[in-house]
Amino acid sequence: MPDLSAATDGRILYGGDYNPEQWPEETWPEDVRLMKAAGVNSVTLGVFSWARLEPRPGERDFGWLDRLMDLMHENGIGVVLATPTSSPPPWMGHLHPDTLPVTEDGRTEWWGGRQHFSHSSATYRRHAAAITEDLAARYGAHPALTMWHINNEYCTYDWSDEAAARFRGWLQDRYGTLDDLNEAWGTAFWSQGYGEWAEIHTPRQPHYLKNPSQVLDFKRFTSDMLLECYAAERDIVRRATPHIPVTTNFMPLWAGQDAWRWAEEEDVVSVDLYPDPRDPLGAQNGALVQDMTRSQARGPWMLMEQAAGPVNWRGVNHPKPRGLNRLWSLQAVARGADAVCYFQWRQSRQGAEKFHSGMVSHAGEEGRTYQEVRQLGAELARIGPEVTGSHTPNDIAILHDWHAWWAGAQDGRLSHEVDYPAVLRAWHRGLWEAHHTTDFAHPEHDLSAYKLVVVPQLYALTDAAIDNLLGYVRGGGTLVSGFLTGVADQDDRVRAGGMDARLRDLFGIRVLHEWWPLDAGEQVECGGFRGTLWSEEIDPDEGAEVEAAYKGGELDGLPAVLHKGGAWYLSTLPEPDAMRDLLARIAAGAGARPVLEGLPDRVEAVRRGELLFVLNHGRDAVTVEVPGVSRDLLTGATVQDELTLGRYGVAVLQP
Structure with missing residues (x-):
C-alpha cells in the first residue's frame, strides 16, 4: 500500500x-x-x-x-x-x-450543524458510497x-433503533450465544439476564446506573461501526486509485x-x-x-x-x-x-x-x-x-489502550476525580520535563526494544497483555506502573484480590486491602514528596523494596512506592516535580538517557534521523550546550558546542 x-x-x-x-x-x-x-x-x-x-x-x-x-x-x-x-x-x-443519530435519551440530532449522521443507517451508507464512487471515478x-x-x-x-439492531448483530458475532453474553455482562446483577436477542438495546438512559459491561461493548461497537463507514469509502477510492x-x-x-x-x-x-x-x-x-x-x-x-x-x-x-x-x-x-x-x-x-x-x-x-x-x-x-521519511526509535514506551480507558470510565467507579487522560498526561509530563522522548505502545505489542516501559493506568487488561508485561520484565526490561492497573479483565470483571495475582507478585504486593481515593485538592505525605488523587492500603511481600511510605493518617508506614527487581508500582500520583525526579531516576537505572543532558527548563531536544531539533518553549533567551560542530538548517549558521535560542526559538542541527 x-x-x-x-x-x-x-x-x-x-x-x-x-x-x-x-x-x-x-x-x-x-x-x-x-x-x-x-x-x-x-x-x-x-x-x-x-x-x-x-x-x-x-x-x-x-x-x-x-x-x-x-x-x-x-x-x-x-x-x-x-x-x-x-x-x-x-x-x-x-x-x-x-x-439522523439519536441520543441516549431518545432525542434526534438534526441537521444544521455537522456530523449529523447515523453510522448504522443503511440509507446513509448507500448515499455516502454513491458520492464517493462518483468522486473516485471523476478525479x-x-x-x-x-x-x-x-x-x-x-x-x-448513535442510540437509534437501527443502531440497536446492528448492536445486536455485533454482539451475536462477538459472543455467539446469549449464555456467553450474560456471563460477560454479569447480568445476574440486578436481574438483567437476557432470554432473547431482541431484548437487547443500546444502553439508553436508565433509572439508575447502566450495566458497565454493556456500556463497554457499546463503545467498542461504536468504534467498529465508524470504522466500517471509513473502510467502505476507503475501499471505493482504493479500487479506483490503488497508488494514492x-x-x-x-x-x-x-x-x-x-x-x-x-x-x-x-x-x-x-x-x-x-x-x-x-x-x-x-x-x-x-x-x-x-x-x-x-x-x-x-x-x-x-x-x-x-x-x-x-x-x-x-x-x-x-x-x-x-x-x-x-x-x-x-x-x-x-x-x-x-x-x-x-x-x-x-x-x-x-x-x-x-x-x-x-x-x-x-x-x-x-x-x-x-x-x-x-x-x-x-x-x-x-x-x-x-x-522527510526519517524516524528515530526511542528507549521508553508509554502503554495506552482505549478498551482499558473505556472500562475504567464507568459511572460507578471509586472516584470521579480520577480522569484517565489527565493521569496519562501527568506521567508523560514527568518524562517530558525530564527531557525524555517517548513512544506509545499497546499493552500487547512487542516491548522488547524498550529499556523502560511506563504504565500510567490500565484498569482492564487481557491475560495476553499481562503475560506480555511479565515476559518483558523477565527479559530484563524495567516496568513502572501507576495505580488502578490490572484491576479487571476484558469484560470489566474485577480480578481476585483487586489486582491480577500475577501483577501483584510482579510488583511485590502481598495484599491490596483497600483503595483510598483522595478528594479534590487532598494530598498525602509520602516521605519526601506529596501524593495526589489516590492512595492504597498495601502490604508488601518479603521480596519488595519500599521506596517511599505514607506518613500519617490511616496508611502511616505503608508503601506509596515500591519495587521488586525491575518492576515498580506507584499507589499514588506524585506531585509533578516528584514524578519527574522519580521517573528520571528509574529511567537512568534502566539505561535510558535524554537526547541532551543538562537542558534548561522548557527546552526540548528531539532527534529525528540525523537531525537534532532544539526548541525553546519559554519566553526568555536560553543557552544550550550541544555536541560538536553542526549547521542550523533554519539559518545556515555553524553551531559549535553551544547554541543560544531566543523566545520560542528553534534550531534544526545537522552534523
Missing part, C-alpha cells in the same frame, strides 16, 4: 483545508497567489461540500470542483481530496430521518490528486475510536491538534499527541489540522503569541510529522467558525498571521529534503 511518502515526494506537505465554495470564484486566483507566496504545496478540498456537490438527491455539480482541481494543478499545488460524508445535506435528513486520474481524505473527525454516537494513499483525521485522545485498530486500516495516520496557547503545558500536551500519533503510524505522520491563531470553541479564545505557531509546527516535525496543515486556509466570514483563525485571517495579507505562515512555509521548504 502507498504511504505518506507517495504524497510528500521529499517535501513537507504544507497547507490546509481550503473551502473556496464559501467565496466568490474571483477570489480563487488571489488565494493561489497567496498560497504560492507562502510556500503552500497542498490543500484539502471538499470536506464539507456535500450539499454543493449533490444539491438534490442524485444530482451532481462537479463543475466548480473541476475548475479548482485544474487551478491547483496549474500552480503546482497538490490536492488532498476529501469525501464530504461528515456533513450530509439537509435533503437527506428531511427525506430520510433514519439517517482518480486527475494529476492534482495526491491523497484521499475520508470523512472528517469521526465522532458520532488514504487517510482520515483523528482527534487527540478522543474516547470514541480505538485508534490502534484504526491506524492499521490507514495508509497515512493523521491528527488534528489544538493546544491552548495560554496553557503553560500546551507544548507538553502537543508532544503527547505527536508521540502517540507517530507511534500509531510507526513512522512519519500528518498534522492534518492546527490553528494559525485562535479557535472559536473555548470559553475564551486567545490568539497565539508571535512565534508560537512556528514553534509548535516545528515541534510536530521534530516528532515525526511530514505534513503541517491547518484548519483552514482563509478565515470564514460566515457560519459557526467565522472566529476560528485561518492561515489568511480577517486581517488579510498584511496581517501578522499570514506573515508568520509565509515565514514558516519558507523554513519548511528548506528543511524538508533533509527530514
Whole structure:
C-alpha cells in the first residue's frame, strides 16, 4: 500500500483545508497567489461540500470542483481530496430521518450543524458510497490528486433503533450465544439476564446506573461501526486509485475510536491538534499527541489540522503569541510529522467558525498571521529534503489502550476525580520535563526494544497483555506502573484480590486491602514528596523494596512506592516535580538517557534521523550546550558546542 511518502515526494506537505465554495470564484486566483507566496504545496478540498456537490438527491455539480482541481494543478499545488460524508445535506435528513443519530435519551440530532449522521443507517451508507464512487471515478486520474481524505473527525454516537439492531448483530458475532453474553455482562446483577436477542438495546438512559459491561461493548461497537463507514469509502477510492494513499483525521485522545485498530486500516495516520496557547503545558500536551500519533503510524505522520491563531470553541479564545505557531509546527516535525496543515486556509466570514483563525485571517495579507505562515512555509521548504521519511526509535514506551480507558470510565467507579487522560498526561509530563522522548505502545505489542516501559493506568487488561508485561520484565526490561492497573479483565470483571495475582507478585504486593481515593485538592505525605488523587492500603511481600511510605493518617508506614527487581508500582500520583525526579531516576537505572543532558527548563531536544531539533518553549533567551560542530538548517549558521535560542526559538542541527 502507498504511504505518506507517495504524497510528500521529499517535501513537507504544507497547507490546509481550503473551502473556496464559501467565496466568490474571483477570489480563487488571489488565494493561489497567496498560497504560492507562502510556500503552500497542498490543500484539502471538499470536506464539507456535500450539499454543493449533490444539491438534490442524485444530482451532481462537479463543475466548480473541476475548475479548482485544474487551478491547483496549474500552480503546482497538490490536492488532498476529501469525501464530504461528515456533513450530509439537509435533503437527506428531511427525506430520510433514519439517517439522523439519536441520543441516549431518545432525542434526534438534526441537521444544521455537522456530523449529523447515523453510522448504522443503511440509507446513509448507500448515499455516502454513491458520492464517493462518483468522486473516485471523476478525479482518480486527475494529476492534482495526491491523497484521499475520508470523512472528517469521526465522532458520532448513535442510540437509534437501527443502531440497536446492528448492536445486536455485533454482539451475536462477538459472543455467539446469549449464555456467553450474560456471563460477560454479569447480568445476574440486578436481574438483567437476557432470554432473547431482541431484548437487547443500546444502553439508553436508565433509572439508575447502566450495566458497565454493556456500556463497554457499546463503545467498542461504536468504534467498529465508524470504522466500517471509513473502510467502505476507503475501499471505493482504493479500487479506483490503488497508488494514492488514504487517510482520515483523528482527534487527540478522543474516547470514541480505538485508534490502534484504526491506524492499521490507514495508509497515512493523521491528527488534528489544538493546544491552548495560554496553557503553560500546551507544548507538553502537543508532544503527547505527536508521540502517540507517530507511534500509531510507526513512522512519519500528518498534522492534518492546527490553528494559525485562535479557535472559536473555548470559553475564551486567545490568539497565539508571535512565534508560537512556528514553534509548535516545528515541534510536530521534530516528532515525526511530514505534513503541517491547518484548519483552514482563509478565515470564514460566515457560519459557526467565522472566529476560528485561518492561515489568511480577517486581517488579510498584511496581517501578522499570514506573515508568520509565509515565514514558516519558507523554513519548511528548506528543511524538508533533509527530514522527510526519517524516524528515530526511542528507549521508553508509554502503554495506552482505549478498551482499558473505556472500562475504567464507568459511572460507578471509586472516584470521579480520577480522569484517565489527565493521569496519562501527568506521567508523560514527568518524562517530558525530564527531557525524555517517548513512544506509545499497546499493552500487547512487542516491548522488547524498550529499556523502560511506563504504565500510567490500565484498569482492564487481557491475560495476553499481562503475560506480555511479565515476559518483558523477565527479559530484563524495567516496568513502572501507576495505580488502578490490572484491576479487571476484558469484560470489566474485577480480578481476585483487586489486582491480577500475577501483577501483584510482579510488583511485590502481598495484599491490596483497600483503595483510598483522595478528594479534590487532598494530598498525602509520602516521605519526601506529596501524593495526589489516590492512595492504597498495601502490604508488601518479603521480596519488595519500599521506596517511599505514607506518613500519617490511616496508611502511616505503608508503601506509596515500591519495587521488586525491575518492576515498580506507584499507589499514588506524585506531585509533578516528584514524578519527574522519580521517573528520571528509574529511567537512568534502566539505561535510558535524554537526547541532551543538562537542558534548561522548557527546552526540548528531539532527534529525528540525523537531525537534532532544539526548541525553546519559554519566553526568555536560553543557552544550550550541544555536541560538536553542526549547521542550523533554519539559518545556515555553524553551531559549535553551544547554541543560544531566543523566545520560542528553534534550531534544526545537522552534523
